[in-house]
Amino acid sequence: MFLSLIFVVFLFLVVQGFVRVVVFFWDWLSGGDQLDADDVERAETALEESEDVLERELARAERQRGLGRLFARWHASNEAVDEYLDHLHLGWYQVVIIFFVGSMAGLLIEEVWMLATAGLTESRVGLVWGPFSPLYGLGAVALTLLGFFLRRRGAKNWQVFLVSAVVGGLLEQFAGWSMSTFFDAESWTYLGLPDRITQWVAWRFLVFWGLLGLAWCRAVMPRLLYQIGMPTTRRQAVFVTLVAVYLVADVAMTLVCFNRKSARDAGVPPANAFEQWVDTNYSDEFIAGRFENLKIGDQRDAVDENGNLIYDENGNTLTEAEGGAR
Template sequence: MLTITLFIILAFVVARFVIGAVQRYLEGRARGRAFSRMLNQGRLDAGVYADALWSATTSGARKVRARVSNEQRNAIMQARLEMREDFLNDTKPGAYQYVIIFLIASVLGLVIETVYTFIVFGILESRVGLVWGPFSPLYGVGAVLLTMVLWPLRKEKVWKIFLLSAVLGSLLEQTAGWSMETFAHLQSWTYLGLPDHITQWIAWRFVAMWGILGVVWCRVIMPELIFRIGEPTSRKQVVLVTLLAAFIALDVVMTIACFWRAGQRLEGMPPRNGFEVYVDTHFDDRFMAETFENMRIGEDIPPAAK
C-alpha cells in the first residue's frame, strides 16, 4: 500500500497541475465558467480592462478575446481565489457533494489501482469492489470520511490533520478487513508478514501514509473539489445525483448479499428463499471469481512481503 498511496498522491498532483494549467490558460484569455461567474458576481469590473480584456480578434466565424496582460491575469486569479474562499467559508458539504465525491473517488481509485498493478506487477485484473459498475467503494468511503471529519479542520495545523487522518484511515482499514473476514470469509489484503504490523489489516507504515494522504486531501484536493462541485443549480442535478445515490445503495446491498451467499455456498448451505436462488443463479462462484479477482473467499492470502 505504501507505493500505491504515493502513486495516488502523484496522480492527484498531476491532475491538479493539468487542471491548473487549463485554468491559467482560460484566465489568460478572460474566458471560462469561473471568469463568467466573477463577472456576474461583480468581482471583476469589465470597464477597468476595457483597453485589453475586451479587445477581440476574429478567428473564423467567431470572436476570440485577445490575451490579457500579466497585471490583468493576476487580478483575475486573485478574484478567483477570493471567490473560492468565500464559497468555502459559506459552504458545508452535504449529501449532494458527498455522493459526487464518493463516485469520483471510487472510479479514480479503481483506475489508479488497476494501472498501478499493471505497471508495477504486469498484472491486469478486475479490481472492482461492487457487482455493478467500475467502483472501488473503499476509496469512495475513505474520501467521504476524510471530507466529513476534516472539513471544519481544514485550516488547523498540519500535525493535527496528519494524526486525525492516520487514525481515521487505520480504523477504516481495520473495520473493512475485519468485516469482510468475519461476515463473508473474504480477504483482500493482509499485513501479517510485515514486521511493523499492528493487526492483520493495520501496519505502522500505512498509518503514516494515511496521515500524509489526509494532509494532501485536506489542503490541496478537497477545497478545490468542493468548489468545483458547487451547489446544485437546477432540479435536474438534484434528481440525477439522487438516482445515482439510489443506484449505489442498491449496488452495495446486492454486493453484500452476493458475498454472503458465496460464503454460505462454501459451507454447503443451500438457498433458503427466492432471493437467494436468484443470487446463486446470476452471481455464482464463477461470476464472483472473475469479477473480484483480487479477493479470496474462504482462504487466507499469503503474508505480505517485508
C-alpha cells in the same frame, strides 16, 4: 510505432469526447425548474461573493509582473475558492457525488499503480455492478467531511495529517475486520509487512493516509467542492438521488452475493427463489472473475498460531487449504 501513434490519438479523442459529453450533461442539469428559493439564494450568494473576491484579487494581480503575476493569479483563484467554501452548505448532494467519483478514481489509481509496480492487470473492483471500489469512496467522503471541519477551525497541517492517518487506519481496520468476520474473506493483508499493526493496518500506510488527507484537504477538496457546488435545480437533485439509490442497491447486492458465496461454501442451499436467482447469476465463477484479488474461505492466506503468514519452500504464501493439508 505508427499504430501506437494512431491509438494515442484515438484515445485522446475518446477522452476529449467523453469530457465534452459530461460538461454538456452537467450544464443540462443546471437548467429546468429550480429548487426552493432559500436554496437557490444560498448558492447564488456564495457564487457572487466568490466572484467578487476573484475580481478584486485579479485586479491586484495585474499590478505584478512576470512570474509574480502568475502566482498572484493562482492566489486570486484560491482566495475565490476559499470564499465560496465559507458559504458552502455541505450536505448529501456533495457527499454522494464525492463517493461516486472517489470510488471510480481510487479504483483507477490502484489498478494503474498495480500495473506499474507489480505488472498486475487483475480486476480490483469492490462491487458487483460498475467500476467502483467503495473503500476509496468512503475514504474520500471521510476525508472531505473531516477536511471541511478542520478547515473551518483553522487546523494546522500536522493536525490534518494526524487526523487523516487515524481515520484512514480505522477505515481499513473496520473494512478488513468486517469482510473477515461476516464473509470469511479478505482483499488485502499486511501480515507479511514488518511494520504491521494489525492484519489490515500498517505504519507505512498510516503515513500514506496522513499525506493523502493533507493533500486532499489543502489542494483537492476545496476545488472539488467548488466545482460540485450546491444544487439549484430539480434536475440536479433528482439525478444525484438516482445515483444514490443505484449505489445503495449496488452495495446491498454485493453483500447478498458475498453472503450466498459463504453459504455455498458451507453447503447451505438457497432458501427461496431470490437466493436461487443469486446463485445462478452470481455464481462462484462470477465472484472469482469479478473480484480477482478477493480471497474467500480456504483460499485465504494461511497463518500460524502466532498470526504470521505461512510460506512454502519457494517463499510463496500458502492458502488455508494448502496450509491445512501440510
